[in-house]
Structures are given as C-alpha cells and as structure tokens.
C-alpha cells in the first residue's frame with residue numbers, strides 16, 4: 001500500500017491491517033518512508049488511537065525492524081523490568097544484579113534521561129570505564145558471565161523505534177498511549193525476554209501524573225506485551241516524591257551501591273525494588289508466591305551475592321575491578337556540597353518531584369537539548385521525604401554543585417518544590433498490580 005494511502009486510512013479512523021503496518025514500518029527502517037510521512041502517521045495515531053490488535057502489530061513490526069536476540073543457549077529465565085521514568089528511581093541498578101544472583105539472565109536495555117526524569121544509562125556512565133553501549137558480542141558475554149548487563153539501545157535493536165521516537169520528540173506526538181506502548185515494548189521484545197515486569201509511575205514526578213492516565217498506559221502495555229507473547233505484569237507505583245533519597249547520576253549510583261552493600265536502604269525504594277523483583281520471580285516460576293520471592297531477594301542482599309553480581313557486570317563492561325570496595329573514590333565528586341535549608345520549620349506535606357528533577361537539570365545533571373553533555377557529579381542527596389520535619393537541624397537536601405551560581409539557582413528550585421504544614425497521609429509506594 002502507498003504510504004499516503006496508509007496514513008489516510010488512519011486519519012479517517014479506519015482499521016489498519018497488520019501486513020500494511022509491517023510494510024510501513026519496513027519503509028520507516030529502510031528510509032523509503034519520509035520523515036514527513038512518519039510524522040503524519042504519528043499524528044494520525046495520536047488523534048485517532050489504535051485498537052489493541054493494531055498496537056500489537058505495530059509493536060511486532062518495530063521489534064522485527066532489527067536484530068531480535070535469542071538466549072536459547074542460556075538455561076535460565078530471561079527477565080527484565082522497565083520503569084516509565086521518575087526522579088530518584090535507581091531500582092534497575094539494584095534489581096538487575098539481585099535477579100542475576102537468583103539465577104536469572106537480565107539483558108536490560110535502558111534509556112537516557114527524558115524530560116525531568118533521570119536515565120539509567122546516564123547514571124551508569126558516571127562509572128569510569130563502563131561501556132554503556134557495547135557491541136552485541138560483549139553484551140551477550142557479560143549477561144552470560146555476570147547474569148546481568150545494563151546497557152543502552154544499540155543501532156541493531158528496534159531501529160524503527162529509534163527513528164520514529166526522534167520524529168515524535170519534535171512533532172508533539174510523544175504522549176500517545178499506543179505509540180509509547182509500541183516504543184517501549186518493541187525494545188523489550190527485541191531483547192529476547194521471557195518475562196517482564198513494568199513499573200508505571202504516577203504522581204508529580206511521573207509522565208502519567210494522574211492515576212487514570214497511569215492505568216490506561218498500564219493496561220495497554222500489559223495487554224500488548226502479552227498479545228505479542230511476552231509474559232508481562234505491571235505495578236503502578238507512587239512518584240509523588242523521589243523514590244531514593246538521591247537524584248542525579250553518580251549520587252544515585254552511590255545510593256544503589258550503599259543499598260547493595262547494606263550501608264543504607266531508603267525504605268520506599270526498598271519496597272518498590274522488592275515488590276517488582278518478587279513479581280518477576282513469580283512470573284518466571286522461580287518463586288511460588290510473592291512472599292517466597294521477597295524472602296529470596298532479601299537473602300541475596302544480606303549474603304552480599306547481589307553486590308558481587310553488580311561488580312561482575314561493571315568490570316565485565318570495563319569499569320574498575322575494585323568498584324564495590326572503593327566506589328566513593330571512583331565516582332566523580334562535585335566541588336560544592338552544601339545543605340539547602342527550608343525558609344521555616346515544619347513538616348513536609350507536598351513535594352513537586354518534577355521540580356526536583358528540573359533542579360538536577362539546572363545543576364547540569366540532565367540535558368536541555370539532546371546534544372548537551374551531562375555533569376555526572378552533580379545532584380541532590382539526603383532529600384527530605386513526605387512527613388519529615390525540616391528546619392534549623394534538618395535541611396531539605398544536600399546540593400552537589402559545580403559552582404556557587406548553580407548551587408544558588410538549584411537551592412531556590414529545591415525550596416520551591418517543598419510545601420510545609422500539617423503532617424500529611426502518605427500513600428503506599430506500591431499502588432496496584434495489573435496483569436498476568
């Protein structure tokens with residue numbers, strides 16, 4: 001079918017046949033579909049939506065636009081988790097080695113920061129020597145030997161998504177449930193997974209700010225993933241405050257290594273990490289119940305096995321051999337580290353997590369435009385959570401800044417992100433579970 005006829009069908013609200021979707025995505029990958037045609041298609045989908053069958057066909061066509069990995073040589077469940085993005089969400093850094101320590105293979109394709117949210121890939125890039133975009137051979141070797149490898153999308157995996165995503169980014173067509181669904185899942189399917197758990201965030205620091213929007217995306221993701229043959233379930237989790245007490249790049253890696261080595265575990269972060277891990281172990285058939293999965297995860301934390309798998313992954317991908325023992329000296333440190341105080345005493349009632357993400361960008365820890373270089377050392381730590389009492393003895397956060405001027409700008413943004421008053425009710429970090 002001619003590309004313009006295909007676009008007209010969607011524009012007029014008619015159903016698209018799977019074979020036509022596959023042909024159009026083939027053209028997107030080869031370049032025979034122009035940028036203008038891809039943008040018109042994205043806008044037609046944005047406005048008209050897609051049926052579940054169309055979304056499954058789109059996801060499968062995007063998966064098949066590049067290499068689809070196969071892990072048949074590994075006699076282990078091949079699993080992954082994916083978060084829709086938030087602030088202080090470093091769960092992947094801990095959960096991948098925890099699952100590896102329990103006998104899973106975790107080939108995790110992660111992304112860079114998007115908007116106000118942090119990206120796992122940017123965080124890992126703060127480890128000296130870590131190759132976050134290796135060739136497929138090294139990726140396979142590290143997954144085989146360390147049990148997990150967290151890397152970025154390579155040119156081989158779902159290239160149609162790479163092209164369409166870049167076009168959506170500049171044509172006002174990002175926030176479309178079927179397009180987000182196909183984008184996320186095509187990469188996960190290309191990674192050759194057997195089971196997937198999704199962490200859909202909702203709240204002030206999430207893309208899907210309302211519970212209704214989060215539920216709509218979750219139901220689409222779970223239905224399309226299972227429709228495409230990937231056993232998937234999802235948790236909707238609270239992002240009305242940063243998940244970890246740190247937000248940035250090196251500071252979140254330090255927070256993750258403190259977690260794995262047992263030096264410090266933020267309670268909300270721990271709950272989400274364990275809940276997602278237990279769900280995956282249940283899906284993969286390694287745990288008979290959620291309770292059993294939780295106990296298994298706690299065990300690989302207390303034995304130090306999960307931390308050893310992180311070390312094996314990091315050194316397998318070029319990072320320091322003694323990272324675990326000396327991570328504070330290996331990771332970059334900002335020259336200015338000072339507290340930001342609240343302007344009055346009180347209890348934290350509301351946190352604009354998005355504004356805290358923007359403060360990290362203001363410090364240089366995120367991008368304003370795609371070509372920006374990230375300052376891995378900067379960020380926020382010791383973030384006060386909801387119900388914390390702040391005042392003369394307890395700051396809102398510690399700011400890690402490159403210089404005094406950026407410290408002052410970030411301090412004003414952090415103060416503006418907090419509201420103080422009477423103690424609020426705090427919602428559970430894990431709100432609901434949807435899926436298989």
Ligand code: URA
Pocket residue numbers: 111165174179180181183184
């Ligand atoms: N993450 C993705 O990979 N794709 C989207 O469309 C949105 C978030």
